[in-house]
Amino acid sequence: MLKRVPAKSLRLGMFIHAPDGSWMDHPEWKTQFLLTDEGELERLREGKSIFIIDTDKGADALLGGGPRRSGFGKRQVPVAACSAEEEFSRVEAITKRAGKSVGEILKQARLGKAVDVALTVPVIEDLTSSIDRNASALVSFVRLKDADEYTYLHSVAVCALMINLGRQLLFDESEIGELATAGLLMHVGKTALPVELLTKPSSLTAQEMALVRQHPIRGYEILSRAKGVSDVVLDVCKHHHEQIDGHGYPYGLRGDAISLHARMAAVCNVYDARTSNRPYKQAEEPAEVLSDMFKAKHQFDESVLSAFIRSVGIYPIGSLVRLKSGRLAVVVEQNEENLTRPLVRVFYSAAKRAGLPYQDIDLATDGGDEILSRERPERWGFNGWDRLWAQILRGHQLQAA
Numbered sequence: 001m002l003k004r005v006p007a008k009s010l011r012l013g014m015f016i017h018a019p020d021g022s023w024m025d026h027p028e029w030k031t032q033f034l035l036t037d038e039g040e041l042e043r044l045r046e047g048k049s050i051f052i053i054d055t056d057k058g059a060d061a062l063l064g065g066g067p068r069r070s071g072f073g074k075r076q077v078p079v080a081a082c083s084a085e086e087e088f089s090r091v092e093a094i095t096k097r098a099g100k101s102v103g104e105i106l107k108q109a110r111l112g113k114a115v116d117v118a119l120t121v122p123v124i125e126d127l128t129s130s131i132d133r134n135a136s137a138l139v140s141f142v143r144l145k146d147a148d149e150y151t152y153l154h155s156v157a158v159c160a161l162m163i164n165l166g167r168q169l170l171f172d173e174s175e176i177g178e179l180a181t182a183g184l185l186m187h188v189g190k191t192a193l194p195v196e197l198l199t200k201p202s203s204l205t206a207q208e209m210a211l212v213r214q215h216p217i218r219g220y221e222i223l224s225r226a227k228g229v230s231d232v233v234l235d236v237c238k239h240h241h242e243q244i245d246g247h248g249y250p251y252g253l254r255g256d257a258i259s260l261h262a263r264m265a266a267v268c269n270v271y272d273a274r275t276s277n278r279p280y281k282q283a284e285e286p287a288e289v290l291s292d293m294f295k296a297k298h299q300f301d302e303s304v305l306s307a308f309i310r311s312v313g314i315y316p317i318g319s320l321v322r323l324k325s326g327r328l329a330v331v332v333e334q335n336e337e338n339l340t341r342p343l344v345r346v347f348y349s350a351a352k353r354a355g356l357p358y359q360d361i362d363l364a365t366d367g368g369d370e371i372l373s374r375e376r377p378e379r380w381g382f383n384g385w386d387r388l389w390a391q392i393l394r395g396h397q398l399q400a401a
Contacts, residue, residue, distance in 0.1 A: 002052050007045050008101075009118075010035065011125045015057035042093050084317055084333050087130060087137035088393055094130050095142060095156060098123045102152040102184060110191040115226040117181070124180040127160050135164055136334050140317035143275045143283065144386055150278050151190065151198060157276070159183030161268035161312075165304075168311040169264075175232075179261060182236035185229075186265060189219025189237070199279045213249045216241055232261050240265035243299040263301040267293070267308045270300075283386055286316040287374045314339040318389040320375045320382070323361075325368075326350050328375060330392045335364045340371065347392055348380070358395065 002017055010016075014035045034057070035041055044051070101123045108115050130138045142157035162183035166176040190198060193215060197208055204212065220238040223229045239253065239262035246254035248266070258266075274289045290309055297305055313334040315321060321329055321344065328350055333343035341363035349356055363370060377385035 003055055004052055007051065009122055010041060010044050010051060010053075011122050012041060012129055015054045017052045017054040019051055039093075042097070045097065082133050084134050084137040084140070085393060085395075087134040088141060088390075090133075091130055091138045091141040094126045094138065095153065098126060098156045098159075099152050102155045105185070106152060106188065106191050109188045109222050115185070115188065115223060115229075117185075117226055117228045120181050120184050123156070123184060124159065124163075124177060127156070127180065128163055128176070131160060131163050131167065135167065135311070136313065136317045139164055139312060141390070142272070143286070143318070144390060145276055150276060151187075154272060154276065155184050155187050157272040158186070158265070158268045161272060161308075162264060164311045165264055165268060165308050168307045169304075178230050178232040179236075179264065181230070182233045182261065182265060183268065185223060185233055186219065186237040186240050186269075187215070188222050189215035189217065192218040192222070201280050203280070213241070216250050235259050236261050236265045238262075240269055242266065244301055245298045247299070258301075260301075260304070263304050264308075267300050267304055271308070271312075277386070285319070285374070285376065285385075286312070287314070287319045290314070290316070310336075310339065313342060315342055315371065315374070317393070318386070320377050320380075320385065320389070321371045322350060322373045322375050323369050324372050327356065328380065329361070330389050332360065332393055335362075338364055344371075345392055350380075353380070358392070 005014075012035055015032070016035055017032055032054075035044075101119045105115055105119055127138060138160050139157070142153060142160055145153040145157070159180050160183075162179040163176055166179045171179065193212060197204070197212065200208075216238050220234055223234055223237055236259075239251075239258055242248035242251065242253040242258045242262060243266065244255055244258065244263070246252050270293065271286075271289060274284045274292075275286045277283045290312070293300065293305060294309070313331070315331045317331050317333070319331040321331060323329055323344070323346070326349065327346045328348035329344035329346045331342045332345045335342050343360060343362045343364075346359045346361060347356055348354070361369060377383075377388070382388055
């Protein structure tokens with residue numbers, strides 16, 4: 001079946017039949033093809049063309065071929081797995097595209113327009129495909145956002161974490177689609193707040209905090225006016241700041257009064273917030289954040305928190321660890337069978353305080369070494385660690401401050 005789609009709705013797995021219009025308008029056009037290359041997808045999406053796709057030979061504009069409340073359904077094109085290092089080369093472009101779409105959604109809400117939920121479809125497809133190729137690369141990369149990117153990339157990060165957690169809990173594709181949509185849209189209520197309040201570098205006053213705590217309700221009101229928003233998305237938007245012990249907001253719900261989807265969102269939201277640079281607070285180390293969340297598990301659903309830790313790893317990618325051999329290493333890949341023995345990249349001698357040639361060690365198969373402890377990067381002079389570990393993962397030589 002042939003179908004016309006705008007450039008912004010193109011995604012990997014579609015079969016491009018032709019540009020819509022005269023071939024003379026596209027002299028560089030090549031033979032019909034299956035869209036599998038991230039770079040080509042980026043180039044095509046930058047234009048304003050309309051394309052004709054063949055849904056019998058590739059993916060549909062809406063997965064599953066028909067309208068749904070969440071715009072998401074059964075995956076049609078299998079995704080090949082790859083290493084975190086390989087996927088890391090793609091995620092910057094993926095995150096950039098997602099950030100633009102979320103920025104447009106937030107702009108619509110800020111101007112009082114109805115939110116176009118269809119904008120979430122290509123974003124969710126991009127993020128899901130990336131997570132299916134490697135579950136760790138994207139959820140690690142989105143921690144690297146700068147403070148001035150936080151407002152919209154936080155939504156992208158929470159979406160990725162929700163997809164990953166949904167996979168861990170064995171949800172079906174349609175429910176994961178709703179979780180992903182909820183992750184992207186649940187902070188839309190912040191558009192009703194003054195920008196200077198969201199970017200304030202110091203502590204909020206009691207009055208300001210009371211105003212901020214109304215954003216779940218404001219978001220619910222905004223999304224209620226939009227077409228195609230499911231009950232799951234509305235519920236998560238309104239309740240993602242509730243806590244199991246009843247000390248959350250805006251309603252102080254307790255225990256089973258909070259839906260499973262909202263409990264999942266609460267965990268993903270706190271983790272990303274604490275591991276990201278914000279206008280008023282520097283990012284915390286992921287492994288330490290997970291440890292703190294576990295100690296404060298009365299705030300979270302224990303089973304959800306445990307599943308979340310399994311989904312990101314006890315030592316998330318980018319964690320700085322000290323090995324029994326006296327070397328420092330960066331976690332570069334998870335081992336799903338044994339979370340305490342990930343793949344690490346050795347780069348530094350703790351005894352000599354000097355760099356070492358990079359060496360990858362799979363602690364699951366190398367019985368001669370193991371992790372002794374998590375390390376604080378600043379203790380070793382690694383300032384700006386959130387960028388340095390990304391350099392190491394890409395194979396770039398580390399320059400310690």
